[in-house]
Amino acid sequence: MAQKRDYYDVLGVQKTATDEEIKIAYRKIAIKYHPDRNPGDKEAEERFKEAAEAYEVLHDSQKRQQYDQFGFDGLQGAGGGFGGSMDMDDIFSMFGDIFGGHSGFGSFGGRQRQAQYRGADLRLKVSLTLEEVATGVTKKFKVRKDIECKHCHGSGAEGGSGSETCPNCGGRGVVMKTVRTMLGMMQTQTECPQCHGEGTIIKNKCKECGGTGVVKGEEVVEIQIPAGVAQGMVVNVPGKGNAGMHNGITGNIQVLIEELPHETFVRDEQDIIYNLLLDFPTAALGGEVEIPTIQGTKVKIKIDAGTQPGKTLRLRGKGLPAIQGYGSGMGDLVINISVYIPKTLDKDEKKAIEAFKDSDNFKGDATTKQTIFQKFRNYFN
The missing domain is CATH 2.60.260.20 (Urease metallochaperone UreE, N-terminal domain)
Incomplete structure (x- = not known):
């Protein structure tokens, strides 16, 4: 789509809409333009992606606040809005709960996707001087977090034993069930309770990580803070947070900016x-x-x-x-x-000044006094 539409217009809600109203509006549009309901319809696919992008921003309180204040420009430094850069799999993996499944596509056809774990985000606070704000700065932190288990290389399996196909879902990661909705009887996909959406089950769990693929560890993280940041801003550092289980997606680090007072x-x-x-x-x-x-x-x-x-x-x-x-x-x-x-x-200084005491040039008239007062008032107002 050539030009972005206002996210509230996309979802058909007011700027005062609650989180629940936004979720309901998104689900309604997503069902209408769902790819399984509109096979081969490029316009429906674009509408579906557009609604997902709007929801991705408006259901996040921080991104919504930045969007309300600065529009689309306010999202450039906050990781908001994915536009056309993400495919359908990405959208469903992020918002599968909207459609009734943890990682599934919801409902209208045979789409399937195994779950991929995502590591939790971390939050750090960094204190900056005004000089650092003026030029930008690179900071290094030693961070305690979940890291990949070196013993099993993140797989969770002991000694390369690998995994076997889940007998409950046949490796699909989801199981099907039929539910009654306002649109009639519909088939939905839900996460397989036995393999938790992965489609596989580890036969012999790693003795170091217990089968999760991650262990507690430390990492020195280098973070680049751009010039011009301000108190309270959050800089998103992708891929530096906690490692995801079973070679999943690494989380992000959210860096909260604090400005130090300056003496000058x-x-x-x-x-x-x-x-x-x-x-x-x-x-x-x-x-x-x-x-x-x-x-x-x-x-x-x-x-x-x-x-x-x-x-x-x-x-x-x-x-x-x-x-x-x-x-x-x-x-x-x-x-x-x-x-x-x-x-x-x-004594001499006092005598010199007293010599000018009665001079008209050393007496401020009413106009001068009013001008000085007005300048102060204009500045502080």
């Missing part, structure tokens, strides 16, 4: 805020000052004579990059200017 800068989305404290002579006479950037360099900026407290300067492109799917380009370095007033003065 404050982050405002893609912008970086720097508070510059000017001495009184520079504010009055003007000049040049040097300020740091989040990139680690220093830049000189010009201070105009008569610069007032509350003035802001903006250096384009000196902020943070946008993470893919959450904006574009680079943010700015925003400089908030305040002026330092000495708390104590020596």
